């Protein structure tokens with residue numbers, strides 16, 4: 276046997292490390308999914324039997340349902356606004372020499388790296404001050420929540436759209452103009468389709484980040500207006516039955532479907 | 548009246564002027580070639596005509612229309628980009644139809660016109676392919692079809708053949724020229740390739756350093772180059788530096804007395820000779836200028852022989868003689884007789 280045909284020690288170690296990493300990511304997911312199907316109320320191993328009743332319980336829980344609806348509303352609105360702000364920002368950053376461009380670029384990514392608690396506190400204070408200054412209800416309103424979530428969507432959009440713009444050949448925009456397309460038509464028919472992978476991926480990741488956001492939202496929700504992660508947290512303060520696991524499984528399922536559908540149009544592994 | 552008139556066009560970036568006072572008239576249906584070394588301002592000139600570069604000064608008119616201030620999408624110039632610039636997310640047919648769509652051509656008319664454009668470039672049946680599924684030559688022809696389909700007032704080609712391999716280039720040259728003639732399109736093509744320019748053009752514009760050096764037909768440029776640059780750029784020339792001693796008399800730096808009809812007045816000058824006008828051996832007998840020359844290097848090129856010779860310590864030149872039956876190329880170190888007629892040379896100011 277030659278040395279080349281024998282898997283090297285390094286390769287075995289690499290595969291092992293990758294396997295452990297993957298397991299580390301997947302294990303909690305597997306447990307939550309498993310738990311959602313347990314029959315008994317207090318999770319214990321081994322399970323006493325299996326049932327689908329917790330899915331029914333989750334679907335009938337008013338707080339979960341209204342939380343889900345609100346999270347969806349906020350996520351969709353924040354994603355749309357985030358795209359409207361993030362795409363022009365990315366275009367400007369890549370194509371024009373902007374005063375302090377690199378600084379602006381870093382600043383735009385900040386909401387992603389700042390701890391949610393810090394962000395939440397800052398926004399809480401800001402929204403209260405705004406309320407005092409303007410007399411308009413901001414804190415706890417849908418608008419206030421959407422504005423805050425837009426903040427965590429924008430970095431994703433800017434990052435991923437910027438990435439897809441870097442390799443973009445601008446002469447095709449000139450070609451469109453040469454053929455009679457004005458600036459708007461050129462953007463719509465030529466630029467946008469070319470940056471679509473970044474746009475879709477940025478929107479998707481922005482939406483998922485918004486949908487799952489807990490810490491920042493904790494500071495900003497109002498009475499009777501709770502997002503799904505907060506509703507789950509509140510439920511957990513009283514009970515630990517698998518209803519929460521079932522709600523999580525539904526969420527995981529939705530996100531998985533969104534990813535798979537997106538992946539059919541743009542290869543996510545290529546843009547991220 | 549000229550179909551396309553470029554008047555005193557200038558472009559400066561800061562202190563650097565890259566296109567300087569360019570004036571060109573192009574007749575209806577003419578195929579004009581802008582020729583010059585890389586970086587001389589050809590693309591910039593073309594892009595000013597297309598509207599992508601705002602001129603610092605000057606005027607551009609297409610027919611009776613002054614287009615100087617118009618944006619690219621209102622100029623109706625069909626530009627074929629060096630990189631083709633096909634829309635990667637559209638099929639061949641969608642690419643070609645784009646210009647028609649922008650002109651609000653009724654849907655029913657678009658299909659036939661796209662088909663016609665593709666037929667002209669011999670790409671019938673490629674409608675549903677995407678650019679990435681085509682070879683370089685095919686992409687180039689789609690770019691051409693896309694420009695033709697919109698029925699442009701002028702066709703602009705920026706080094707359209709530079710990304711093709713040598714053999715294909717020869718074919719496409721002929722194809723483009725035939726198509727242009729058939730459609731009667733007023734055309735400007737940009738190239739740095741002398742042979743390409745000479746084979747395709749009705750008229751050529753030689754540019755250098757942002758300036759027009761000469762405008763003319765192939766014959767005019769070759770036989771009456773306006774300056775030393777053109778004499779060296781279009782075909783080859785042997786240059787002999789020296790001074791004019793009096794009418795018809797030129798004296799080289801190395802001290803050779805040369806009879807030259809073009810020499811008038813007096814003062815430092817350069818004599819330019821076309822290599823093929825210089826005769827060798829017995830052919831040189833009876834010519835006004837006869838010298839013995841030492842062969843430095845001889846190259847066998849098939850139909851031609853290139854022979855570098857020195858006439859004196861300071862006078863070297865290149866001879867180009869047809870490879871006639873039984874001719875044996877001289878070896879380095881040999882001495883040969885050469886000569887040329889008194890009317891063979893052209894005189895230019897001496898360049899330092």
Ligand SMILES: Nc1ncnc2c1ncn2[C@@H]1O[C@H](COP(=O)(O)OP(=O)(O)O)[C@@H](O)[C@H]1O
Pocket residue numbers: 560565583584585586587588589590591592
């Ligand atoms: N946007 C620009 N800014 C500064 N200089 C430029 C710009 N575009 C072109 N140039 C300069 O102008 C000169 C002519 O360029 P170009 O027209 O592309 O030459 P060619 O097509 O003849 O090779 C070059 O020296 C180039 O560096």
Ligand SMILES: [Mg+2]
Pocket residue numbers: 589590591
């Ligand atoms: Mg060029």
